[in-house]
Amino acid sequence: SRRGIPEAILAEGKSTAQVVALAETALETTDRALLTRVSDDQVDALRTALAESAPDATIERRGTTVRVVGSDFDQPELGVTVGIVTAGTVDKPVGDEAEIVCADAGAMIDRVDDVGVAALTRTLDQVERFRDADVLIVAAGREGALPTVIAGLVDTPVIAVPVSSGYGHGGDGEAALAGLLQSCTVLSVVNIDAGFVAGAQATLIARAIHSARR
Amino acid sequence: SRRGIPEAILAEGKSTAQVVALAETALETTDRALLTRVSDDQVDALRTALAESAPDATIERRGTTVRVVGSDFDQPELGVTVGIVTAGTVDKPVGDEAEIVCADAGAMIDRVDDVGVAALTRTLDQVERFRDADVLIVAAGREGALPTVIAGLVDTPVIAVPVSSGYGHGGDGEAALAGLLQSCTVLSVVNIDAGFVAGAQATLIARAIHSARR
Amino acid sequence: SRRGIPEAILAEGKSTAQVVALAETALETTDRALLTRVSDDQVDALRTALAESAPDATIERRGTTVRVVGSDFDQPELGVTVGIVTAGTVDKPVGDEAEIVCADAGAMIDRVDDVGVAALTRTLDQVERFRDADVLIVAAGREGALPTVIAGLVDTPVIAVPVSSGYGHGGDGEAALAGLLQSCTVLSVVNIDAGFVAGAQATLIARAIHSARR
Amino acid sequence: SRRGIPEAILAEGKSTAQVVALAETALETTDRALLTRVSDDQVDALRTALAESAPDATIERRGTTVRVVGSDFDQPELGVTVGIVTAGTVDKPVGDEAEIVCADAGAMIDRVDDVGVAALTRTLDQVERFRDADVLIVAAGREGALPTVIAGLVDTPVIAVPVSSGYGHGGDGEAALAGLLQSCTVLSVVNIDAGFVAGAQATLIARAIHSARR
Amino acid sequence: SRRGIPEAILAEGKSTAQVVALAETALETTDRALLTRVSDDQVDALRTALAESAPDATIERRGTTVRVVGSDFDQPELGVTVGIVTAGTVDKPVGDEAEIVCADAGAMIDRVDDVGVAALTRTLDQVERFRDADVLIVAAGREGALPTVIAGLVDTPVIAVPVSSGYGHGGDGEAALAGLLQSCTVLSVVNIDAGFVAGAQATLIARAIHSARR
Amino acid sequence: SRRGIPEAILAEGKSTAQVVALAETALETTDRALLTRVSDDQVDALRTALAESAPDATIERRGTTVRVVGSDFDQPELGVTVGIVTAGTVDKPVGDEAEIVCADAGAMIDRVDDVGVAALTRTLDQVERFRDADVLIVAAGREGALPTVIAGLVDTPVIAVPVSSGYGHGGDGEAALAGLLQSCTVLSVVNIDAGFVAGAQATLIARAIHSARR
Amino acid sequence: SRRGIPEAILAEGKSTAQVVALAETALETTDRALLTRVSDDQVDALRTALAESAPDATIERRGTTVRVVGSDFDQPELGVTVGIVTAGTVDKPVGDEAEIVCADAGAMIDRVDDVGVAALTRTLDQVERFRDADVLIVAAGREGALPTVIAGLVDTPVIAVPVSSGYGHGGDGEAALAGLLQSCTVLSVVNIDAGFVAGAQATLIARAIHSARR
Amino acid sequence: SRRGIPEAILAEGKSTAQVVALAETALETTDRALLTRVSDDQVDALRTALAESAPDATIERRGTTVRVVGSDFDQPELGVTVGIVTAGTVDKPVGDEAEIVCADAGAMIDRVDDVGVAALTRTLDQVERFRDADVLIVAAGREGALPTVIAGLVDTPVIAVPVSSGYGHGGDGEAALAGLLQSCTVLSVVNIDAGFVAGAQATLIARAIHSARR
Ligand SMILES: Nc1ncnc2c1ncn2[C@@H]1O[C@H](COP(=O)(O)O)[C@@H](O)[C@H]1O
Ligand SMILES: Nc1ncnc2c1ncn2[C@@H]1O[C@H](COP(=O)(O)O)[C@@H](O)[C@H]1O
Ligand SMILES: Nc1ncnc2c1ncn2[C@@H]1O[C@H](COP(=O)(O)O)[C@@H](O)[C@H]1O
Ligand SMILES: Nc1ncnc2c1ncn2[C@@H]1O[C@H](COP(=O)(O)O)[C@@H](O)[C@H]1O
Ligand SMILES: [Mg+2]
Ligand SMILES: [Mg+2]
Ligand SMILES: [Mg+2]
Ligand SMILES: [Mg+2]
Ligand SMILES: [Mg+2]
Ligand SMILES: [Mg+2]
Ligand SMILES: [Mg+2]
Ligand SMILES: [Mg+2]
Known part of the structure; x- marks a missing residue:
């Protein structure tokens, strides 16, 4: 490891x-x-x-x-919350990938699903939870607007994951990736569907916060 | 013509x-x-x-x-409102191009600038004006999230114009265009910076509404 | 909904x-x-x-x-005609997708198939029907010339749908999409194969006309 | 040479x-x-x-x-007509490039300008001239629909030249090139703005016809 | 038809x-x-x-x-030779597609296979046959160099067909297509694998020559 | 702000x-x-x-x-170190952009220049400094290998910035961006040349650590 | 042959x-x-x-x-060492393809697997073997950093093979290819997965060295 | 160095x-x-x-x-010949870049210009010189066919340099690069216009041959 x-x-x-x-x-x-x-x-x-x-x-x-x-695994505990947010059904497995990595490292998880920007009030209803997280992973496909919107509403660092949903021009996650790299709010990005990388990066940040807390 | x-x-x-x-x-x-x-x-x-x-x-x-x-120009009047919305400073000339076409045809214009999604509350404050328009033109560059967000909040038909702002991957308006084609809310799109085409299409719709009103 | x-x-x-x-x-x-x-x-x-x-x-x-x-569904009626036009056999299912959305909303449909530009007289024979529609959806694959040609012949707003037919360079609908964004006649565009979005956008316009008629 | x-x-x-x-x-x-x-x-x-x-x-x-x-140049004469057709103002220099190559070889030229598909009747008015040519060069930018439309109306071989007009997605002639490669009517293509190559290829065909006529 | x-x-x-x-x-x-x-x-x-x-x-x-x-088919005869040349095994079916179209129209066919540029002497050995054809179709995949080489050796008009062989960058025939559009010798191009279009274009040229011969 | x-x-x-x-x-x-x-x-x-x-x-x-x-500016102090690392001369201004944002927020900066992977020992010599930072920004152009190499050597979270150096295929920073998204070590990415975004994201992480330390 | x-x-x-x-x-x-x-x-x-x-x-x-x-095959012997290096599991079959070509020609092979840059010390441990080879083939997927790193540590000519591993943007080996073309250390490149070509090119170099040694 | x-x-x-x-x-x-x-x-x-x-x-x-x-420079001598071949006028400066690097290292240079494949006999006339070189650098723009053709005629290792000539689709050297990566003859490639890299790689091979000769 x-x-x-x-x-x-x-x-x-x-x-x-x-x-x-x-x-x-x-x-x-x-x-x-x-x-x-x-x-x-x-x-x-x-x-x-x-x-x-x-x-x-x-x-x-x-x-x-x-x-x-394994039965001998010594589960660490970080006492740091990683918020994991997904826009639509198809984005869930990507969020799951991130979640399992963070949980393995002992982070607390706050998972919020189905808050895509098409129904913006549902997104806005969860802003307090987004703000309470120490670090946020936001996964969204198609036009990938959700991480941009959330990053404009919180002070928490946001790691965005474009998801390979959608068909036609900009499908396979390319529209979401390009949009996130162009985001007019502050966030950093991992590759399309790279839930594992997002979870690992969030874990590194969570560990830094955890060390600082002690 | x-x-x-x-x-x-x-x-x-x-x-x-x-x-x-x-x-x-x-x-x-x-x-x-x-x-x-x-x-x-x-x-x-x-x-x-x-x-x-x-x-x-x-x-x-x-x-x-x-x-x-010209002094002889017989200015038509449509009695139909085209809302023209832009996200940032750099999107304004594209909105202007659309506005002049619609105004030439006699449409009433409701212009709203500087409501990019980075400051979402400013966008949300204008929702009533967006709803009151008969047809909406929304121009946005970089990740181009604004038309998607607005189209999720109104029943008005939205014509989205991607704008060639931004640098790096997805610059020249390509990220915004791809994102708008992938939009998870209903809208139609014109080419990057094509304010003229958006204004002309809005005019055709405005005329159809105008004819129906009579 | x-x-x-x-x-x-x-x-x-x-x-x-x-x-x-x-x-x-x-x-x-x-x-x-x-x-x-x-x-x-x-x-x-x-x-x-x-x-x-x-x-x-x-x-x-x-x-x-x-x-x-369902047996309880209260079918609305709009009294507004959406023309749905397809170029070739392979474009039909895309037209069908659009048609069912519009019909669900109660629009009247005027469907015209097999009028691709390779046999231009067949296209020209239908111009009156295109003009009589309140809004037009035109779906075409390969080089996607049909929406451009029709939009030059009518005053009706045209929503163009590029279709993912064709092989080789520009296949998967990319040639048709790029050509429609570059169209020298006025129209707006939805993503490749996005019959649903075209139908929904046409429905929003049809409703605006319907409201105006009352 | x-x-x-x-x-x-x-x-x-x-x-x-x-x-x-x-x-x-x-x-x-x-x-x-x-x-x-x-x-x-x-x-x-x-x-x-x-x-x-x-x-x-x-x-x-x-x-x-x-x-x-030069004063000693021995101008050949082919007695074969190359039709050279351009869609818009910006396509003219490309047509000129082709024309000078063909004229240098002694072909007769029938030049038709400003017959873009946005004003289709102007195109249709010239069909007889297109049919009378032995070989046709058709140059068009933006969506490049003109060669496709003409090739559907004549038996003459058509060489299409995409032109680098237009802005935004598919600009620089890429939309026109892709559309012409996908054309649903029979034609062959040269590179974007390659009026010289089109003229040279038309000349080779004209010479073959000229030899056959003797 | x-x-x-x-x-x-x-x-x-x-x-x-x-x-x-x-x-x-x-x-x-x-x-x-x-x-x-x-x-x-x-x-x-x-x-x-x-x-x-x-x-x-x-x-x-x-x-x-x-x-x-069908038994009633009245096979035309053109008395014009279309040379059909392929570079490697994988290019043969594309040549076959072209050949059947030309043969259907009554052209005489001179077919030359397996003359890819990797073994240049085999190509050079056939130059006389290439020169004797009235029009040439040359199909080649991977880097697509063969039509460029042949077009430099003959006066016959060459229609080049890029073939979708090869893997990695420029695979699917894109390298061959781009190379043929950039060819430093005179030729025109059809889309990747478009043997049918090449055959049809060659037929139109063959008919023009046939008419001239009478 | x-x-x-x-x-x-x-x-x-x-x-x-x-x-x-x-x-x-x-x-x-x-x-x-x-x-x-x-x-x-x-x-x-x-x-x-x-x-x-x-x-x-x-x-x-x-x-x-x-x-x-301004003379009234109340400079904050974070007591958190952001390491800023650049590969070559051309990457420095991008590092500067990041540095000024972080310094404005009161972060301590540890800046390391000229440690591109072409001279790997120079990179390896600095590993302790990389490890001592709380968060790292690493900017590199051409093939963009430096952030990948550093992220494999430290536990610190790495934000990678691809830089638009290099010419030919993959120039304009596209090779570096693609390589960083594909990185076999854990890191997150911002757009090409987006030193400002990297600095802002590092600042958000630094603030989270700063809050935790108190 | x-x-x-x-x-x-x-x-x-x-x-x-x-x-x-x-x-x-x-x-x-x-x-x-x-x-x-x-x-x-x-x-x-x-x-x-x-x-x-x-x-x-x-x-x-x-x-x-x-x-x-075959039993009659007269195996040549070159007395020249081709080093074949692969980064990860998925790169091995590409290395195998190269190895078999070189071995067929009688080169001595020094094969080193699993030295990807994520675990840099493992790479550095093998530097002497890399230096002892007469020519090196280095195959790596994803961001393809390994050939760049090795070429900075040796005087041996390096032939790099990008491998089609990885998903998302830059997948299919395109990120590795672009990065290797942009490499800030000296190397030459073959197409994605082209182990055969790399082996053949290494063989030609090995033969030149072999001839010189005699 | x-x-x-x-x-x-x-x-x-x-x-x-x-x-x-x-x-x-x-x-x-x-x-x-x-x-x-x-x-x-x-x-x-x-x-x-x-x-x-x-x-x-x-x-x-x-x-x-x-x-x-400088006057103190101790010019090395390798006694190994690098053949440097360019296709057209525009390829010469790229050949020059390569030549100066090789000459600096003491290689003997055999330079051949203007042997593009459009006039194939001129290429064939030089085959003996190509065969006599110990290593070949071949630079060509547009469709980049020359290195492929030469590599099919010699046993010498060929390093190909695509050159950024040509306009339209595949311009900027992209067609030549893709074609060389797809080459049906054995060669390795450097980036577009990278004469320096080709010269440096040829020098490394020349040194290996030089060492073997002693
Ligand atoms: N170099 C930069 N890269 C990315 N974003 C920037 C950069 N410089 C300024 N910005 C942001 O871009 C936006 C500027 O928008 P405007 O000036 O309205 O076009 C603001 O949100 C800035 O914080
Ligand atoms: N900004 C614009 N975007 C798109 N089309 C335009 C724009 N300005 C003018 N046009 C149209 O482009 C055509 C101008 O063609 P031309 O002047 O002949 O090149 C006309 O049909 C105009 O209506
Ligand atoms: N994996 C490979 N990569 C590149 N070239 C190959 C590969 N395998 C075979 N070849 C070459 O490709 C050609 C095969 O052509 P063909 O079998 O006629 O399609 C021959 O020149 C082979 O040496
Ligand atoms: N034309 C060139 N192509 C590729 N690399 C070059 C070229 N000229 C110089 N270099 C290399 O690029 C690097 C220059 O880096 P810098 O000057 O720090 O941007 C050095 O390693 C040079 O050897
Ligand atoms: Mg989304
Ligand atoms: Mg925006
Ligand atoms: Mg069509
Ligand atoms: Mg046109
Ligand atoms: Mg070939
Ligand atoms: Mg670098
Ligand atoms: Mg690797
Ligand atoms: Mg060349």
């Missing part, structure tokens, strides 16, 4: 056997394993394998992200 | 002599001339020339758009 | 179970459901489910768009 | 001295010189130089293209 | 039933049918159907192109 | 008069003014004007960034 | 029958066959076929590359 | 004063200075300054590249 952030196993494009083997190794060496972009079949195979090799391990799954925690 | 929309003279890339000649012809044949992307030098030359050839004509100038109105 | 436009359920990329559940909810809360980019399997599953949960509902299907109307 | 097509001197990006020297060499070796993208200053310098070095030579200039013809 | 060029049925993306129906209609109305991008399954279905509906018809297949000729 | 970050005046593209006026207003209302992308002429005019209107104000200039501080 | 480099058979996109036939021909005519991008099924079919037709041949397989060596 | 390759001073975008100062420092520390993309004014200023500060130094200038050699 680099910088205290666990190396995640990107399951997509790997064989089920490879994924299981990599997860078992991670579990042995770091007491837990983090897997992203996991298919249903890969999860099933993982369950079967771990029932044998690590029967005490707990398997958490959110969207396409999986975290396996 | 096609569809009752005056042909505008795109001054950019034309010589001053060409621009003056085209303006004089337009004035003679249609009792006014509309010029877009006009430089200071071209305006000066136009003033000098018209002082001779058309001393009774009035010269209106907003941003880089110029309208010359 | 936002702005009186029903939220459409984008079926593509959702599981059949999700699509059915979302449709049933929409039917319960708004007395009808609108689904776009629906597969054959999803339609079948929907039929089976609704036979149980909503036996009185009517299922309309055009191309890949489905509308479920 | 390759393939009987004179090598043209691309003046843009060369010093005035280089341009003059290259033109004088071409004149000496092939009895004429063809220069494209020539600036006013370069033309003046050329006139001054040739007044000394080649006082009998004739200097023809159309738009930004210049042809210098 | 437009311009005497048969409308081809683009089988890709159509159901087998649609393809068969369209082919039967074309056969009935024009005595033959031309189909491009046909799959093995579609060919089989076509054979079965035509065995019933048109037992006298002949089915020709080259690569992914199919031509069905 | 939004989020305690002063609005910067983007001088580029504004007239000297506008820039001076905006700076004077900012100075009056917030006791200082921050200007980015300022030309030499604009700085001179600013000096002249302020000598009259605000003789007590101090003018700081680094690269193309200018900060005017 | 051109330039002493065997023609490789690109198996991807060819039928199994074609691949087997091409391999058998290559084996007969050049005593071995080199196949790239081979699927599992294609390998199985090849094994079965060769068991019959060439029972003495040896089949080597690394990643997706296969080399069949 | 890194890897024995002198650091070049990229004059473009630097002030004349900066360029002079950097050149004087390089001359003092390494006994010579290498400057790329130098303007006429910068050369004049350099001459004036060096007349004072280093009257014994020799100033070599080719195209836009300048090399200043």
